[in-house]
Amino acid sequence: MVKEHQLKLHNSLSGNKETFVPINQEYVGMYVCGPTVYSNVHLGNVRTFMSFDMIYRYLRHLGYKVRYVRNITDVGHLLDDSDEDKISKKARLEQLEPMEIVQKYTVDFHEVLRKFNNIPPNVEPTATGHIVEQIEITQELIEKGLAYVSNGSVYFDVKKYNDQGGDYGVLSNRNIDELFANTRVLDGQDEKRNPQDFALWKQALPEHIMRWPSPWGDGFPGWHLECTVMSTKYLGEQFDIHGGGMDLKFPHHECEIAQAKGAYGHSPVTYWLHANMLTLNGQKMSKSTGNTILPEELMTGNNEFFDKGFSPMVIRFFMMQAHYRSMLDFSNDALLASEKGYSRLMEAVKTLENLQPSGSSSVDIKQWVAKCYAAMDDDFNTPILIAHLFDAVKMINSIKDQTETIHPDDLIRLNDVFKAMIVEVLGLKEEQMAGNEDKLDGVVKMLIEMRKQARVDKDWALSDQIRDQLAALGIVLNDGKEGTTYTF
Amino acid sequence: MVKEHQLKLHNSLSGNKETFVPINQEYVGMYVCGPTVYSNVHLGNVRTFMSFDMIYRYLRHLGYKVRYVRNITDVGHLLDDSDEDKISKKARLEQLEPMEIVQKYTVDFHEVLRKFNNIPPNVEPTATGHIVEQIEITQELIEKGLAYVSNGSVYFDVKKYNDQGGDYGVLSNRNIDELFANTRVLDGQDEKRNPQDFALWKQALPEHIMRWPSPWGDGFPGWHLECTVMSTKYLGEQFDIHGGGMDLKFPHHECEIAQAKGAYGHSPVTYWLHANMLTLNGQKMSKSTGNTILPEELMTGNNEFFDKGFSPMVIRFFMMQAHYRSMLDFSNDALLASEKGYSRLMEAVKTLENLQPSGSSSVDIKQWVAKCYAAMDDDFNTPILIAHLFDAVKMINSIKDQTETIHPDDLIRLNDVFKAMIVEVLGLKEEQMAGNEDKLDGVVKMLIEMRKQARVDKDWALSDQIRDQLAALGIVLNDGKEGTTYTF
Numbered sequence: 001m002v003k004e005h006q007l008k009l010h011n012s013l014s015g016n017k018e019t020f021v022p023i024n025q026e027y028v029g030m031y032v033c034g035p036t037v038y039s040n041v042h043l044g045n046v047r048t049f050m051s052f053d054m055i056y057r058y059l060r061h062l063g064y065k066v067r068y069v070r071n072i073t074d075v076g077h078l079l080d081d082s083d084e085d086k087i088s089k090k091a092r093l094e095q096l097e098p099m100e101i102v103q104k105y106t107v108d109f110h111e112v113l114r115k116f117n118n119i120p121p122n123v124e125p126t127a128t129g130h131i132v133e134q135i136e137i138t139q140e141l142i143e144k145g146l147a148y149v150s151n152g153s154v155y156f157d158v159k160k161y162n163d164q165g166g167d168y169g170v171l172s173n174r175n176i177d178e179l180f181a182n183t184r185v186l187d188g189q190d191e192k193r194n195p196q197d198f199a200l201w202k203q204a205l206p207e208h209i210m211r212w213p214s215p216w217g218d219g220f221p222g223w224h225l226e227c228t229v230m231s232t233k234y235l236g237e238q239f240d241i242h243g244g245g246m247d248l249k250f251p252h253h254e255c256e257i258a259q260a261k262g263a264y265g266h267s268p269v270t271y272w273l274h275a276n277m278l279t280l281n282g283q284k285m286s287k288s289t290g291n292t293i294l295p296e297e298l299m300t301g302n303n304e305f306f307d308k309g310f311s312p313m314v315i316r317f318f319m320m321q322a323h324y325r326s327m328l329d330f331s332n333d334a335l336l337a338s339e340k341g342y343s344r345l346m347e348a349v350k351t352l353e354n355l356q357p358s359g360s361s362s363v364d365i366k367q368w369v370a371k372c373y374a375a376m377d378d379d380f381n382t383p384i385l386i387a388h389l390f391d392a393v394k395m396i397n398s399i400k401d402q403t404e405t406i407h408p409d410d411l412i413r414l415n416d417v418f419k420a421m422i423v424e425v426l427g428l429k430e431e432q433m434a435g436n437e438d439k440l441d442g443v444v445k446m447l448i449e450m451r452k453q454a455r456v457d458k459d460w461a462l463s464d465q466i467r468d469q470l471a472a473l474g475i476v477l478n479d480g481k482e483g484t485t486y487t488f
Numbered sequence: 489m490v491k492e493h494q495l496k497l498h499n500s501l502s503g504n505k506e507t508f509v510p511i512n513q514e515y516v517g518m519y520v521c522g523p524t525v526y527s528n529v530h531l532g533n534v535r536t537f538m539s540f541d542m543i544y545r546y547l548r549h550l551g552y553k554v555r556y557v558r559n560i561t562d563v564g565h566l567l568d569d570s571d572e573d574k575i576s577k578k579a580r581l582e583q584l585e586p587m588e589i590v591q592k593y594t595v596d597f598h599e600v601l602r603k604f605n606n607i608p609p610n611v612e613p614t615a616t617g618h619i620v621e622q623i624e625i626t627q628e629l630i631e632k633g634l635a636y637v638s639n640g641s642v643y644f645d646v647k648k649y650n651d652q653g654g655d656y657g658v659l660s661n662r663n664i665d666e667l668f669a670n671t672r673v674l675d676g677q678d679e680k681r682n683p684q685d686f687a688l689w690k691q692a693l694p695e696h697i698m699r700w701p702s703p704w705g706d707g708f709p710g711w712h713l714e715c716t717v718m719s720t721k722y723l724g725e726q727f728d729i730h731g732g733g734m735d736l737k738f739p740h741h742e743c744e745i746a747q748a749k750g751a752y753g754h755s756p757v758t759y760w761l762h763a764n765m766l767t768l769n770g771q772k773m774s775k776s777t778g779n780t781i782l783p784e785e786l787m788t789g790n791n792e793f794f795d796k797g798f799s800p801m802v803i804r805f806f807m808m809q810a811h812y813r814s815m816l817d818f819s820n821d822a823l824l825a826s827e828k829g830y831s832r833l834m835e836a837v838k839t840l841e842n843l844q845p846s847g848s849s850s851v852d853i854k855q856w857v858a859k860c861y862a863a864m865d866d867d868f869n870t871p872i873l874i875a876h877l878f879d880a881v882k883m884i885n886s887i888k889d890q891t892e893t894i895h896p897d898d899l900i901r902l903n904d905v906f907k908a909m910i911v912e913v914l915g916l917k918e919e920q921m922a923g924n925e926d927k928l929d930g931v932v933k934m935l936i937e938m939r940k941q942a943r944v945d946k947d948w949a950l951s952d953q954i955r956d957q958l959a960a961l962g963i964v965l966n967d968g969k970e971g972t973t974y975t976f
Contacts (some may be wrong), residue, residue, distance in 0.1 A: 067588070099611045099722060100555070107608045110598070120595045123587045129617040132700050212620050234587060347975060439976070440928040442961040443935065446954075450938070466934075473930040487835060488927070 002026045002063035009241075010325060010379045012249060012272040013171055017379055022240045023270065028059055028066045029239030031231040031269075033248055034124070036073040037105035038086040040294050041112050043330070044278045044285060048245040050316060051275040051324035051380075053118040053427060055243070058376055061424050069234045070121040072109075074102040074128050075210055077223040083205055085220075091209070098210050112295045115312040117427045123234045127226040131212045134221040134229050137263050138200045138214075146262040150191040152203030152217045158196040161258055168196070168258045171272060172250035198255050200225050224255035232260065232268060242269040246276050279329045280305060293330070306332050310339060313431050317342040320382045320426050341390070346430060348393040349422065351400050352415055358405035363395045365410040369417045376425065385421060392418050444475060448484045451477070490514045490551035495865045497729075498813060500737060500760040501659055505867055510728045511758065516547055516554045517727030519719040519757075521736055522612070524561040525593035526574040528782050529600050531818070532766045532773060536733040538804060539763040539812035539868075541606040541915060543731070546864055549912050557722045558609040560597075562590040562616050563698055565711040571693055573708075579697070586698050600783045603800040605915045611722045615714040619700045622709040622717050625751050626688045626702075634750040638679040640691030640705045646684040649746055656684070656746045659760060660738035686743050688713050712743035720748065720756060730757040734764050767817045768793060781818070794820050798827060801919050805830040808870045808914050829878075834918060836881040837910065839888055840903055846893035851883045853898040857905045864913065873909060880906050932963060936972045939965070 007020040022028045032052045035041055049070070056068045076087025076098065084092075091098040110120075127134075138154050141147035146164075147156050158168050162176055169176040179196060199222035204211035211218045231239065237260070244253060253272060260268035278285055285292045293303050301309030310318075318338035322328040368388065375384035392414065398404035406414065422428050447466050454462040467477050470486070478485050495508040510516045520540045523529055537558070547554045564575025564586065572580075579586045598608075615622075626642050629635035634652075635644050646656050650664055657664040667684060687710035692699035699706045719727065725748070732741060741760060748756035766773055773780045781791050789797030798806075806826035810816040856876065863872035880902065886892035894902065910916050935954050942950040955965050958974070966973050 067585070097555070097611065097722060099613065103608065103611050106612075120591065123585065123591050124594075125587065126614070126617055129614055132619050136701065213624065234585060350975070439961050439963060440931065443928065443931045443958070443963070446935065446957050446961075447931065469934050470931070473927050473934075475927060475931070487838075 003061075005062050005373065005377055007062070007377045008379055009271055009273060011270075012274050013269075015173075018271070020271070022064070023238060026064055028064045028241065029235035030056065030059070030066055030068045030241040030243065031227070031235055031239065032068070032070045032121070032242075033227055033244035033252065034071040034073060035105075035109050036076065036086060037102050037109060038076055038090045039105060040296070041105070041109045042285070043293060043295055043298065045245065046112060046116060046295050047278055047319055047328065048243075048275040049113060049118060050116055050319055050427075052243045052273075054320065054324070054382060054425065055241075055273070055380055056119065056121075057427055058380060058425050061420060067123070067235060068121040069123045069125065069231060071227060071230050072102075072106055072124060072126045073223065073226065074099075074106070074126045075220055075223075075226070076101075078202065083207075085208075085210070088209055115299070116295075116316050117312070117429055119427075125230040125234065127221065127230075128210075130226060130229050130233065131221065133233060134225050135201070135212075135214050137225065137229055137259070138221075140263050141200065141259070144262060147200055148193065149216055150193075152219060153191055153199055154201040154216055155192050155197040156200055156255070156258060156262070157193060158198070158258065159194050161262055166258060166261060168254060171254050171257055174250065174254075198222060198224060198251065200259075224252055225259060227252070228256050228259040228263070228268070231256075232264070237264045238266060238268060238270070240269075241271045241273060243273040243275065246274045249274055275324045276327050279327060281331050282329055298330075305330075306335065310335050311431050313428055314339045314342050317345070317426070317428055320428075321386055323379075323381055323383055325379070341386075342428070344393055345389060345422065345428075348396045349419065349430075352396050352418060355396065355399050355406065355411060357408040357411045359407065360405060361407040361410045362404045363399070363406060363410070365406070365414050368392060368395075369413060372417055372421055376421075382426065385426075389418065389421060444470070444486055448477065448486065452484070491549075493550050493861065493865055495550070496867055497759055497761060498867045499758075500762050501757075503661075506759070508759070510552070511726060514552055516552045516729065517723035518544065518547070518554055518556045518729040518731065519715070519723055519727065520556070520558045520609070520730075521715055521732035521740065522559040522561060523593075523597050524564065524574060525590050525597060526564055526578045527593060528784070529593070529597045530773070531781060531783055531786065533733065534600060534604060534783050535766055535807055535816065536731075536763040537601060537606060538604055538807055538915075540731045540761075542808065542812070542870060542913065543729075543761070543868055544607065544609075545915055546868060546913050549908060555611070555723060556609040557611045557613065557719060559715060559718050560590075560594055560612060560614045561711065561714065562587075562594070562614045563708055563711075563714070564589075566690065571695070573696075573698070576697055603787070604783075604804050605800065605917055607915075613718045613722065615709065615718075616698075618714060618717050618721065619709065621721060622713050623689070623700075623702050625713065625717055625747070626709075628751050629688060629747070632750060635688055636681065637704050638681075640707060641679055641687055642689040642704055643680050643685040644688055644743070644746060644750070645681060646686070646746065647682050649750055654746060654749060656742060659742050659745055662738065662742075686710060686712060686739065688747075712740055713747060715740070716744050716747040716751070716756070719744075720752070725752045726754060726756060726758070728757070729759045729761060731761040731763065734762045737762055763812045764815050767815060769819050770817055786818075793818075794823065798823050799919050801916055802827045802830050805833070805914070805916055808916075809874055811867075811869055811871055813867070829874075830916070832881055833877060833910065833916075836884045837907065837918075840884050840906060843884065843887050843894065843899060845896040845899045847895065848893060849895040849898045850893045851887070851898070853894070853902050856880060856883070857901060860905055860909055864909075870914065873914075877906065877909060932958070932974055936965065936974065940972065 008017045009020050011018045035045055056066055059066045076085035078085050087098045087101050091101045094101065138147060141156065142149065142154065146161050147154050159180060162168050180194065201214060201216060201219050201221055204218045204220055208220065210220055212220060231242065257267065280291050280293060283291045293305055297303040298306065298315060299309050299312060314335065318335055319328065321338060368391065371388050372385055375381045375388060395404060399406050447470060451463050451466040470477060474488055476487050478487065496505045497508050499506045523533055544554055544556050564573035566573050575586045575589050579589045582589065626635060629644065630637065630642065634649050635642050647668060650656050668682065689702060689704060689707050689709055692706045692708060698708055700708060719730065745755060768779050768781060771779045781793055785791040786794065786803060787797050787800060802823065806823055807816065809826060856879065859876050860873055863869045863876060883892060887894050935958065939951050939954040958965060962976055964975050966975065
């Protein structure tokens with residue numbers, strides 16, 4: 001059963017917030033463009049995937065049965081002005097086979113997302129796993145006259161598509177007629193009829209390692225095609241939500257719409273959602289300027305931008321403090337503030353567990369619950385939700401201090417929604433603090449010192465008590481020449 | 489540089505231990521049959537993958553550059569006497585799309601192997617990712633007259649293969665002529681010419697969801713074919729090591745040899761390695777009799793066979809105490825004994841760090857090192873290696889107690905090899921003991937009690953000291969009406 005709700009989401013297609021109406025009542029099909037696995041996943045991508053993880057979580061929380069598909073792009077698409085693709089280039093640099101590169105960075109990707117407590121998607125298809133289907137749809141588009149073969153490659157004919165009523169440009173709001181009028185005429189060297197045309201299938205040059213046979217000779221699929229094939233294979237020709245980073249809106253998603261409309265005759269997606277970018281200390285993140293940081297470096301503190309490392313949950317909390325469609329700037333001060341906020345929030349979860357109810361409530365929990373849902377229903381407004389959660393933190397602490405009171409029914413309601421929003425929706429969890437090992441070591445050493453003092457004081461009872469109680473906890477003291485050590 | 493060594497391994501093909509000579513000097517190609525992802529990985533499979541993880545680790549430790557390929561079987565092969573395949577059946581039972589089943593159990597598989605500290609393979613190809621290649625090799629075998637089309641399916645003609653000089657039966661040591669002489673004649677209903685023939689491609693019935701177009705109509709590849717295609721694609725037509733569980737020797741690996749010899753004209757693999765099975769309390773593990781346990785259940789203790797849960801590292805250590813080609817019985821007592829042994833071993837790692845060297849050695853470290861390598865070089869004899877490691881534990885403790893002495897050079901040698909064998913080769917690591925949280929809680933509560941007593945005794949100095957020292961460790965005491973609590 002889906003909870004009663006009034007979810008609105010910002011549709012990039014219309015530029016407006018629209019009421020969410022799934023195609024099949026309680027079922028939701030959601031496709032998100034996954035990573036190209038030729039390098040460590042960067043922080044901006046992590047934010048995109050975390051944003052859609054939150055959206056997936058909220059839809060599930062509302063009671064929808066969501067089929068969430070996120071692909072792995074394991075065919076390395078061509079770099080600009082180069083015949084070499086990204087994965088092959090990395091394979092050459094690292095002296096590995098392309099599929100070793102794919103495996104190495106797929107493992108990294110999964111590992112990083114696991115640390116950030118992202119739920120794996122329901123289907124995680126790969127481009128190489130759908131070569132047959134990509135060849136099929138390319139043939140279909142050729143048969144429909146919307147694609148043409150040129151020198152062993154196949155291109156989508158954007159002009160013809162638009163001339164026949166297509167709407168290439170609809171998502172990115174580009175006036176394509178103008179684009180056609182203003183672009184240079186191709187010099188005849190190009191295989192393409194028009195610069196706007198994009199590859200469905202590329203001929204493999206002799207040096208290409210990743211290649212498959214096709215009706216047009218050995219080659220490999222164009223990047224845009226795989227998402228059309230995999231989204232429709234697992235979600236149907238028309239599905240509810242398609243997500244991705246803002247940078248994919250054009251040309252990638254624009255091309256997806258054209259391919260699907262061309263092949264199936266209708267628009268594939270009801271709601272297009274795009275997550276915004278990150279900056280680092282106010283500047284665009286960029287490998288070439290060095291203004292960039294890997295998730296792992298942010299966690300360990302092994303980097304030049306931050307004073308210390310931040311735990312995955314603090315980073316997640318920090319990201320959730322911004323709306324997914326807003327820019328977000330990473331800085332030392334902002335993360336330190338989030339670290340404090342996160343601790344306060346998780347403290348309140350514990351305090352809540354021990355709250356004592358009263359005969360009546362002096363706090364308005366019903367209204368608070370309504371506000372939380374209103375925030376999330378407003379295009380997944382997590383920063384507003386978090387503001388409401390901190391209102392609850394205040395309430396919880398006031399109830400604990402007995403300056404406010406809460407009725408048992410309200411306490412149950414507060415407990416349910418507070419935890420659901422933190423754990424289920426925002427995906428935050430109690431950290432296994434890395435520092436616990438140190439704390440335990442420190443505390444045991446405190447007791448060893450106290451026992452030493454007790455022995456100096458000839459307080460044998462205390463000395464034995466410390467040793468025996470520690471032993472009961474599985475901590476064995478060993479008195480040696482160079483002092484007392486302990487083992488578990 | 490590969491270390492000097494004399495590795496011998498048991499080749500299932502000859503039934504003998506043979507000296508290991510890789511095809512390309514320091515490079516080793518190793519393929520291991522991975523899981524069919526339609527259910528939680530079972531403990532027997534975990535043992536197989538852990539055995540090859542140890543083999544992979546030892547080869548790397550010797551200095552070989554190993555390309556380790558382990559596939560994911562995500563096409564669900566047919567159940568006996570059924571037109572339904574395993575993945576589709578599970579999809580129907582769980583009301584999921586087949587690729588959701590694949591994803592669910594691939595995630596489980598990776599998660600379980602990660603807990604057991606297995607290193608991911610270098611390439612992890614999927615059957616669905618190699619449909620094109622499987623169709624190609626099927627065509628090749630048809631063209632060579634070694635396969636025939638029958639009713640939209642394609643079968644490998646075992647009799648013809650053997651009549652033309654093939655050696656089907658070579659791995660499993662079966663006399664195929666006898667087999668042909670003794671098997672019933674097919675009743676004409678069967679699509680196959682002989683019962684020994686096996687499917688390269690199966691026609692998809694209308695109810696089959698997993699299907700691809702082919703020259704013989706819609707269908708799906710036969711199980712044996714994917715391993716031939718994926719092993720040779722990533723390791724070449726001839727490679728060094730092929731591993732798998734004992735149960736795969738026939739027919740799976742036998743068919744792989746026939747397919748590769750048929751298609752490429754030579755034997756694909758130099759060394760065939762097979763890992764042995766598990767029993768539980770002396771009985772065969774079997775879902776139907778209920779004598780079975782999942783890795784997760786063994787870790788949590790949530791099962792009817794064991795008194796408590798065992799950590800992944802204890803289970804790994806236990807498995808390493810048996811030779812990979814021997815049967816291994818899981819029982820409560822055996823695991824409890826391993827738990828103690830594992831603790832002793834890891835204690836010794838710590839003790840070793842603080843050992844003081846002397847002017848000379850009373851222990852023979854060179855001989856000990858030679859014994860460790862001799863054990864591993866003898867077909868990866870981990871139980872013998874572990875016996876030598878415990879000899880080292882004795883030495884380490886004797887040196888600590890100053891009943892033995894060690895020269896600085898020997899100490900370095902002992903330290904290097906002891907840790908390398910434990911960490912790199914056996915893949916054991918210090919556990920993040922689950923109990924540490926409890927220990928920390930217990931110890932902090934001890935200090936709270938001691939502070940309470942100090943306050944009763946009006947020993948304010950001690951009371952403050954406890955509070956302040958805990959605060960310095962990041963543990964904050966909160967005195968309330970109902971006693972003192974603490975927060976981090």
